[in-house]
Amino acid sequence: MSLYFFLNIASLSIPLLYSFEKKMYFIKWWKQVFLAIICTAIVFIIWDVIFTEQGVWGFNETYLLGLNIINLPIEEWLFFICIPYASIFTHYALKYFFPDIGFNRKTTTLISLGLIILLLMVVIFNIDRAYTFYNYGLLIIILTYSLLTQNKELQSFYITFLVILIPFFIVNGILTGSFIDGEVVWYNNDENLGIRIGTIPIEDIGYAFNMLFMSVILIEKFKEKKLYRVKG
Numbered sequence: 001m002s003l004y005f006f007l008n009i010a011s012l013s014i015p016l017l018y019s020f021e022k023k024m025y026f027i028k029w030w031k032q033v034f035l036a037i038i039c040t041a042i043v044f045i046i047w048d049v050i051f052t053e054q055g056v057w058g059f060n061e062t063y064l065l066g067l068n069i070i071n072l073p074i075e076e077w078l079f080f081i082c083i084p085y086a087s088i089f090t091h092y093a094l095k096y097f098f099p100d101i102g103f104n105r106k107t108t109t110l111i112s113l114g115l116i117i118l119l120l121m122v123v124i125f126n127i128d129r130a131y132t133f134y135n136y137g138l139l140i141i142i143l144t145y146s147l148l149t150q151n152k153e154l155q156s157f158y159i160t161f162l163v164i165l166i167p168f169f170i171v172n173g174i175l176t177g178s179f180i181d182g183e184v185v186w187y188n189n190d191e192n193l194g195i196r197i198g199t200i201p202i203e204d205i206g207y208a209f210n211m212l213f214m215s216v217i218l219i220e221k222f223k224e225k226k227l228y229r230v231k232g
């Protein structure tokens with residue numbers, strides 16, 4: 001078994017098991033959750049294929065099974081299912097057990113505006129760095145959309161994301177070279193800011209936020225449609 005494959009399965013296993021917990025019973029929304037994850041995955045896989053071909057990042061065959069689909073290792077495909085599910089489960093579990101978790105609307109708006117202004121400056125001065133430019137550009141779009149639509153989920157996500165970052169730093173740290181010889185995933189520092197938290201490019205935090213909150217937005221849309229049909 002490859003290290004990357006193991007990390008995917010290990011990340012998914014416990015959240016998937018607890019999805020059947022009787023009180024929360026997160027699995028009741030499985031259609032909405034997996035549909036949202038798949039829709040988001042399509043966007044990120046296309047992005048992944050392009051960046052891999054352009055040498056923005058790549059993979060160390062030593063830690064892979066050796067099976068590729070559209071020039072991406074099978075482990076990378078699994079990443080876009082396993083990691084989002086585990087992270088999204090964490091978000092909704094925290095909301096279930098701590099119903100009042102989150103900032104008020106005013107604080108959420110101030111945080112979002114501050115991030116948008118900061119990210120705009122970073123993007124403007126790093127147009128030539130592909131990972132930085134497109135990653136933070138997408139984050140600006142997502143935050144702006146959330147502000148304009150007054151997305152209530154963002155109020156709690158700002159806090160739950162901080163909790164999600166704990167396992168994220170462990171898994172992504174291993175993938176980027178912490179605790180192992182070499183890297184599972186390597187990055188071309190000419191295409192990012194060159195700032196690392198341990199071995200993790202700082203852009204990866206924005207990347208995770210983009211991928212996860214995009215899925216959360218879609219989950220809430222799909223849940224609304226289901227509830228509307230039931231009431232109808």
